[in-house]
Amino acid sequence: MAVGWNGHLVLGLVLGFSLVSSLGELERFVESPKGDGSVTFLVIGDWGRRGNYNQTEVAHQMGIIGEKLDIDFVVSTGDNFYEDGLTGVDDPAFQESFVNIYTHPGLQKQWYSVLGNHDYRGDVEAQLNPTLRKMDSRWLCLRSFIVNAKIVELFFVDTTPFVDKYFAEPKGDVHDWSNVLPRKRYHSNLLEDLDSALKESRAKWKIVVGHHTIKSAGEHGNTPELVAQLLPIIQANNVDLYINGHDHCLQRISTSDSPIQFLTSGGGSKAWRGHVSWPNPEELKFYYDGQGFMTVQVTEAQIDVVFYDIEGQVHHHWSV
Ligand SMILES: *[C@@H]1O[C@H](CO)[C@@H](O)[C@H](O)[C@H]1NC(C)=O
Numbered sequence: 001m002a003v004g005w006n007g008h009l010v011l012g013l014v015l016g017f018s019l020v021s022s023l024g025e026l027e028r029f030v031e032s033p034k035g036d037g038s039v040t041f042l043v044i045g046d047w048g049r050r051g052n053y054n055q056t057e058v059a060h061q062m063g064i065i066g067e068k069l070d071i072d073f074v075v076s077t078g079d080n081f082y083e084d085g086l087t088g089v090d091d092p093a094f095q096e097s098f099v100n101i102y103t104h105p106g107l108q109k110q111w112y113s114v115l116g117n118h119d120y121r122g123d124v125e126a127q128l129n130p131t132l133r134k135m136d137s138r139w140l141c142l143r144s145f146i147v148n149a150k151i152v153e154l155f156f157v158d159t160t161p162f163v164d165k166y167f168a169e170p171k172g173d174v175h176d177w178s179n180v181l182p183r184k185r186y187h188s189n190l191l192e193d194l195d196s197a198l199k200e201s202r203a204k205w206k207i208v209v210g211h212h213t214i215k216s217a218g219e220h221g222n223t224p225e226l227v228a229q230l231l232p233i234i235q236a237n238n239v240d241l242y243i244n245g246h247d248h249c250l251q252r253i254s255t256s257d258s259p260i261q262f263l264t265s266g267g268g269s270k271a272w273r274g275h276v277s278w279p280n281p282e283e284l285k286f287y288y289d290g291q292g293f294m295t296v297q298v299t300e301a302q303i304d305v306v307f308y309d310i311e312g313q314v315h316h317h318w319s320v
Contacts, residue, residue: 030148037151037299041071041075042293043293043295043296045264046078046079058269058293064312065295073110078114081094081118086127089129095135121175146197152206157210205298212244215253216244216253218247218249223246240303250265
């Protein structure tokens with residue numbers, strides 16, 4: 001891995017990220033690539049448990065690898081705070097599960113987070129509130145947005161409102177649907193904005209990030225609502241990677257009918273050991289049911305994806 005251009009590094013630390021414009025509903029952020037044009041980031045999901053269930057150990061390894069690879073930013077695939085999101089901007093969980101855990105010098109970069117279904121059980125607006133950014137400038141969580149890093153563009157999608165069962169549990173968990181209803185309009189606006197943003201993208205590589213799975217051999221399995229509504233847009237626009245959390249594992253699925261890689265990084269804390277089922281073993285390229293995280297290195301010529309466990313051992317490496 002080439003070492004970053006120091007000018008950019010200093011500028012990046014000062015500015016963090018820059019908000020450029022908002023086309024339609026999707027806000028856009030710009031990340032400058034390194035001098036050699038490359039972009040490197042970590043992906044972590046399903047993590048906020050006040051350091052428990054190996055969250056601290058995962059954070060430590062992320063720091064070591066993040067420093068070694070000179071990462072540009074961190075992506076969180078959601079379920080940021082267990083069990084029920086944040087109660088408000090003053091919820092101590094923000095300190096206990098984020099600020100005081102990801103302390104390694106290698107992790108002092110911008111974080112880009114989506115919401116998971118557990119985050120929807122709390123005060124959603126609190127996680128989106130700029131007050132959190134004042135407490136820790138690394139934090140940025142929005143429902144759906146775009147990060148443009150020139151050679152690669154990342155499209156973050158709020159997937160929880162697509163899942164029927166969260167709306168159909170009268171006695172189940174309470175979700176904060178403020179600013180989501182009416183649901184149909186929320187879906188159609190989001191999918192239209194995503195489709196046009198993908199069509200306008202001039203990036204060499206396109207990555208879509210959401211909390212819920214599209215394809216997964218884990219406990220939750222596929223998300224039929226996303227297979228029906230999100231997958232066709234991803235396929236029509238030549239997206240290279242779909243990255244999610246939700247299943248507490250690390251995995252890669254690749255099917256013969258499309259070049260898209262379905263990557264799960266949901267091993268940020270509690271893992272569900274033992275559950276794996278996928279009809280076609282040819283397609284399940286990698287599955288690890290313990291804790292860990294993923295790195296993505298992007299250059300003009302290739303993408304490298306690596307999965308690490310809590311000891312920093314590489315479990316899987318894929319490149320295109
Ligand atoms: C922490 O990780 C180790 C190594 O993978 C594992 O053996 C242990 O069960 C994990 N602990 C918890 C609480 O998940």
